[in-house]
Amino acid sequence: MKSSVLTLFILFSVASAQEDVFQQLFIDGNDSYADSSWSEAIAKYDSILTNGFHHSDLYYNLGNAYYQSEMFGHAIWAHEKGLQFKPNDDDLRHNLIFVKREAGIAELPKPVFLIRFYKSVKSTLQPHQWLLISSMAFLISGLLFTFSHLGRFGMDRIMKTPFVVMIVVIVFSGLIYLDVLQDVSSMKSGIIVAHVSVGAKSAPNEGAKTLLQLPEGTEVNITGEQTEWREVESIDGSKGWVKSEDVRSLVW
Numbered sequence: 407m408k409s410s411v412l413t414l415f416i417l418f419s420v421a422s423a424q425e426d427v428f429q430q431l432f433i434d435g436n437d438s439y440a441d442s443s444w445s446e447a448i449a450k451y452d453s454i455l456t457n458g459f460h461h462s463d464l465y466y467n468l469g470n471a472y473y474q475s476e477m478f479g480h481a482i483w484a485h486e487k488g489l490q491f492k493p494n495d496d497d498l499r500h501n502l503i504f505v506k507r508e509a510g511i512a513e514l515p516k517p518v519f520l521i522r523f524y525k526s527v528k529s530t531l532q533p534h535q536w537l538l539i540s541s542m543a544f545l546i547s548g549l550l551f552t553f554s555h556l557g558r559f560g561m562d563r564i565m566k567t568p569f570v571v572m573i574v575v576i577v578f579s580g581l582i583y584l585d586v587l588q589d590v591s592s593m594k595s596g597i598i599v600a601h602v603s604v605g606a607k608s609a610p611n612e613g614a615k616t617l618l619q620l621p622e623g624t625e626v627n628i629t630g631e632q633t634e635w636r637e638v639e640s641i642d643g644s645k646g647w648v649k650s651e652d653v654r655s656l657v658w
Contacts, residue, residue, distance in 0.1 A: 428459045432467075439471055447471040462492035469501060478509035479599035479622040483654045486597065486625075490656070493529040509623035528582050536583035540576055547572035594628040595656040596638065598648070606646020610635035617646040628655060 435450035451468040465488030472481035485502040489495065506513070531539075547569055554565035598604060598620045605616035610632045620626065620640065629645065630637035636653055639645045 425459075428454050428457065432464065435471075436467065439467065439474075442474070444471050444475040448475065460487075460491060462488045462495055462498065464488075465491070466495075466498055466501070469498075469505070473501070473505055473508075477599070477601075478505055479597055479601075480654065481505045482509065482511070482623045482625075483597040483599060483656065486656055489529075491532075493531070506623060510621065511623045528586060533583060533586045536579050536586060540579040540583055543572045543575040543579065547576060596626055596628045596636075596653040597656065598622055598624045598626060598638075598652060599654045600648070600652035604648050604652045606638060606640075606644075606648050608646065610637075610647045614647065618644050620646075620648070625656075626653065628653065 431450050431454050435447045435454075438444075438446035438450060448468065448471045451464060451471065454464060455468075465484045469481045469484030469488065472478075472484055482502065482505050485498050485505065488498045489502070492498065503513075550565045550569040550572060554569065600620075600622060603619050603621045606618050606620055607614035608617050618640065620638070624640065626638040626640055628636050629639050631650075632647075634650050635647045636650050637645060637647050638653055
C-alpha cells in the first residue's frame with residue numbers, strides 16, 4: 407500500500423511539475439508576443455503542443471501569433487483547433503472569420519435555419535459530453551421505469567411524463583453523439599498552410615501534373631497518405647496530392 411501511495415505521489419508530482427513547465431512556457435510565449443517577437447512566441451507555444459498539452463487559450467494565442475507573422479493558413483488552423491476544445495468561444499470564432507477574410511477565403515452560403523440551429527446545438531458540447539448526457543438519461547429512464555412498476559397509488563402515471571422526456575433526450579443526444587463521432591472519425595479535415603497557395607498534383611511526386619491550385623487557408627479533406635505526401639479533396643470534390651508539410655490536420 408505504501409509503495410502504491412508513493413507511486414501515485416510521484417506521478418502526481420511529475421504531472422504537476424510538467425504543468426508548471428507548460429505554464430512557464432505559456433507565460434514566456436506571451437512575453438515574446440508582447441515584445442512583437444512572433445517567431446519566438448510561436449516556437450514556445452508549439453513546444454507546449456509538442457509535449458501533448460492542449461488548451462483553447464493556447465490555440466488562441468498561437469493563432470494570433472501566426473496571424474501577426476502573416477502565416478494565415480497556420481492561423482486558421484490554430485483557431486479551428488481552439489474551437490474544437492471550446493466550440494462557443496466568441497473570440498476564437500471572431501478571429502477565425504477575420505483571418506479567413508484576410509486570407510481571401512470565401513464564406514460558404516449559410517444553410518437553412520434548421521440546419522444552422524442543429525449545427526449550433528451540436529457544437530455546444532464535445533463528443534464525450536454528448537455520450538455522458540445520453541448515458542445519464544438512460545440511467546434515469548431505467549430508474550423511472552423501475553419506480554413506475556414498483557410504485558402504487560398512480561405513481562406510474564406520475565413517472566410517465568419524465569420517462570418520455572428521458573427517452574427523447576436519449577435519442578436526441580445519442581444521435582448527435584453518433585453524428586459528431588462520424589464527423590471526427592470518417593473524414594480527416596485539414597488546412598492548407600503553404601504560403602499563398604499550393605499546386606495539388608495528380609500523383610505523389612514533384613514531376614506529376616498539377617491538377618488544381620489550393621489557396622492558403624483552404625479547408626480540405628485528407629483522403630490518403632503516402633510517405634511525404636497527402637491526398638486531399640477540396641469542397642467541390644476535386645482531388646490531388648500535396649506535400650505533408652503543406653497541409654495541417656485538424657484531427658484530434
